[in-house]
Amino acid sequence: MCAGSTLIIRESCESAGTRPSRDKMLLRAVAATRFAGTLRPGARRPPRLLRAQSSRASARPGEENIKPLDGIKVLDLTRVLAGPFASMILGDLGAEIIKVERPGYGQTGPMSQSPGYDSIASAVSGMMHITGPEDGEPVRPGVAMTDLATGLYTHGAIMAALLWRAKTGRGLHIDCNLLSSQVACLTHIAANYLNAGKEAKRWGTAHESIVPYQGFKTQDGYLIVAAGNNKQFARVCKVLNLSHLSDDPKYKTNTLRVQNRKELLQILSQRFSEKRTSEWLGKFEGTGVPCGPINNIQQVFSDAQVAHNDLIMKMEHPTAGKVVIPGPAVRFSDFKINKPTPPPLTGQHTAQVLREMLGYKDDDIEQLLKAGTVCQNKQPLILSGVAASQSQAQRRTRAQGDTPREGCQSVARHPQQGSNPRPTPQQAPAKPTAPLHKIMTVFH
Incomplete structure (x- = not known):
């Protein structure tokens, strides 16, 4: 920088x-x-x-x-x-x-x-x-x-x-x-x-060192439960009506649950498969156990919180x-x-960028376009005099053009809100002395 x-x-x-x-x-x-x-x-x-x-x-x-x-x-x-x-x-x-x-x-x-x-x-x-x-x-x-x-x-x-x-x-x-x-x-x-x-x-949806901390298949979908400590595990067992598991010596601590992961997950998975996702989420509501549905994309963008967050x-x-x-x-x-x-499309602002940022005169821009060195969108060349008379609304809604022809350069510039006057040719900076191909590489 x-x-x-x-x-x-x-x-x-x-x-x-x-x-x-x-x-x-x-x-x-x-x-x-x-x-x-x-x-x-x-x-x-x-x-x-x-x-x-x-x-x-x-x-x-x-x-x-x-x-x-x-x-x-x-x-x-x-x-x-x-x-x-x-x-x-x-x-x-x-x-x-x-x-x-x-x-x-x-x-x-x-x-x-x-x-x-x-x-x-x-x-x-x-x-x-x-x-x-x-x-x-x-x-x-x-x-x-x-x-x-x-x-x-x-x-x-x-x-x-x-x-x-x-x-x-x-x-x-x-x-x-x-x-x-x-x-x-x-x-x-x-x-x-x-x-x-x-x-x-690889652990799939599971956590390597915390159990249960993974996704489970329900009757109609999937949900994920993240019981990060012994107290949360006891609450999971209570929701599932499996309270005896929290008192089982094999599952009393997280270390023991990790050691006996396979057996415990078989029991939990069987119970989760007996009800729908929404039913389980309702039962976990207010328990303090982190859990949520594993949504597909349609469900993501139907979620009330996603809409609330302006997403x-x-x-x-x-x-x-x-x-x-x-x-x-x-x-x-x-x-x-x-x-x-709308974003600008390729080639919409070729003339504008050459003129306003690199100091090229309209005659020079026309020659570059004719030679195929640069490309302009499928529209007449917007010269400085014409551009100065365009309405503010037109400036805001300029759209890009099609993909440029092979072998030529095109410039797309994102639309600006506001109506600051464009510089006239007299105000434009001096034309750079660097070779054109070196200048234009910034637009590749």
Whole structure:
């Protein structure tokens, strides 16, 4: 990260010649969907990641909606999920996201030039080894946990670097990679091996050192019970009408329950299978025993608490129509996150970025377009004079175009809320002297 107010985020990209899966494209679309925002009067208004407006996370009456990262620019050329996920969070906090890619194993070392994928890092880091049924094969987690963890670590590292800069006046270079992020998440698994030489194994939904602490099949589904101490175990036995088990010498302590795990779980599993999930949850209500249903995705988004936490957002996309996406995990007391608006599509703002950020004149932009060096969306070139006369509403709803032609560059910029005047050609910065291909690599 440089010493100014521009951050550079780098992340590994997919191998050359491969196409992203539909799921990954949707994940990127979710991340790209959340940009917008406002700043104090007279300041440049940064785009930020769009979320549904929280009913409770609103600014105080009479105060502006000032966010922690207002005025911070993020140069993000990442792909897939880890980098964009970090940028998404930074954008939620007010940063302007503009878009750099490095290998997924760190920037030095024997694997530094290997392509970084969530599934590979999950395997190499040991996460896949400890995931899956006890007697089964290793299992890849259902979501890209390594990518997501890396994004969260990156977000936290950037926030720390900003504080470092405020205290020292110096910037930092951050190396946050997939492998390191996932190995760091091994926590007690890593500690058990490093200190006691204990190799980890797969436990399915169970806990290796606490019993009962796992999922159970019911008459119509599954639930999970986490009895973390002897008192909670006694309450489980009472709910199941198996109170004699809590007094059984074989199960009096957790150590004994772990030793006699198989026999105890057979008894508990049989009893749980006799009633429906909702019946058991009702019986556990008020007992102080942690438990809950193992929901499918439909059940997740039908949950009243999920709706209450504003975790479902809706927006209208100009080509896809109504789009529903997950909301933010965190809400804040003194500022709100904006309602979602459509993300820009590829090539929509090529001319705007070349003109306003790199200082190119309209004639130069036209020549680049004709030569195929850059691409513009399927619309007439928006020259500076024409753009200045566009309505504020038009500026807010600019949409991206189709995928650019092979061999040319295109620029997509997230929409900005507000109507700060665009700089005229006289106000634009001097045209950079660096070769065009070096400048344009930031838009790959």
